[in-house]
Amino acid sequence: MDFTDVSLTALRVFRAVAEQGTFTSAAASLGYTQSAVSRQIAAIERAADAELLERRRDGVRLTAAGRIVMRRAKVVLDEIEATARELSGLPEQAGTVRLGWLPSAGAVLLPLALTALRRSDPGLHVVGREGTTPSLVRAVRAGSLDLALLASAPPFRPPDTESPPLAVQTLSERPLRLAVPATHPLARGDSVDVADLRGQRWIAGTSSGEDRLLGVWPGLDERPDIAHTARDWLAKLHLVAAGFGLTTVPATLASAAPPGVRVLPVRGGPQETRRLFLARLPHPPTDPVTRVATALRAAALEADLPAPSSPPS
Template identity: 70%
Template sequence: MAFTDASLTALRVFREVAERGTLTAAATALGYTQSAVSRQIASLERAAGTPLLERRHDGVRLTPAGHVVVRRAATVVDQVDAAARELAGLPDERGTVRLGWFASAGGGLVPRALAALRRTHPCITVISREGGTPALVRALRAGTLDLALVASAPPFRPLDIETPSLELRTLTERSLCLAVPAAHPLARGDFVDVADLHGQRWIAGSAGDRVMGVWPGLDERPEIAHTARDWLAKLHLVAAGCGITTVPAALAAAVPTGVRVLPVRGGPSEQRRILLAHLPRPLPEPAARLAAALRSAAIDTDTPL
């Protein structure tokens, strides 16, 4: 079987697997059974004459051939979809940009950038979605996102080990802060000393195997009183006096009433970066306009506490 015999369905399935990272997640997203996804991948690998996926205990990883196929598959699928839209008389999507962003970016940075872009370039349509860094990176590689906002913490490792490397631009770098109830003793000053964090009750969440919301490097087992994935939920728990949590400085303007956001002193600086990532190729004009709006919004929100 020649690769030219590969079906459009198989290319769509493969693209979904590349983005989702597992056969199970791709099957769920597509409404297929896992066995049906496996059959489509097997047919594509037969057509390619080489393995396209490396099966691992934590999901799948693209082989070098898989990277070639997913890059080409993205182009083919997008072109077929564009032709279908044109035949149906639907608007051209060349002015559409697909943006991915990490959770707390939705609290200020993304809405500010989108509002500014609507004022200056109302013909550009932005379709966005929230996701974790691994999922956003896979979506960039699969061609289902044009741009992705990701957060990075020391030691600021590359987002993945694939080649070519993603193009990254640091939009802002700020110290991690602490959100405390306005009536809490820690809220009396203009900063919190790291020594005063001992014995506190924390509101935390998780991102993969990392605990989010507890100050990094504490030399004690933290007391986690509440867990929540959503930033807004954590901040409202802080406002209710249920505990304290870490917070990116960029969210300071979005916290609810009853919460103070303060810097922490007396220990190593806990820097956090916001990165804009995309594939290493020139951005189409709509994506470049959105990137510029995101850079401007990051500067506007990057003001001292």
């Protein structure tokens, strides 16, 4: 086992593959060819004299040896990046927290938390990105994110099956809501009966996660009539406002609904709840990470407050 010849490029490639989950995605993010990525991974595995990535049909994941190498690689890469900042005259950012979030969290919750942190902790620097649940979980495992803001549906399984389990902190658990055009007959009351959802048109977005058709009310006993598909929550809500169909929304997004949309509870049938939670590696969090988590929890409570909806027409 000899790591003396392992290059920084190989470490960066290894981190990208672990985070992206496939050689192809890592190559695209780095601007490399897939064969170049494969060569770098082969070189670092030769140096480790161990398989660092488990190759599976749905991508790759870190082995036990891979997690050890990733932990050490993160320290090396962080030090190199800090050195580059210092040499360029940029200030150190010891209070930096790397946060990942789902699209539905970025519309309301994230701005609330960042605004509060700007007032209470002006020296705290939060950086990160939006992503899917699998990509964010991989990034946490790879050490590229300190926190991931995720959501789940019953039966509320852990975000992944790897060991040790990620540490999770529930921020809120609220019933799923329905976004209805204000001119729609279903918008006349203060709630919608689940039986009245039969035969409706839906604004949906396909997903490989627990919700196969994000935007369609779960458990419908019919094949849903999908009018439009959209990945962006705001686009879905504007399509609803224009009268093109219904969509589901987390309770925390109710305040982001544009004029012409009523966000209503659904009565009857099984309770459809959604849990918003933070995930991180299972070691004691740093003080900046704890402060960000506290701000996100406060923002989740604020976002859960009832928001006024457009009056029915």
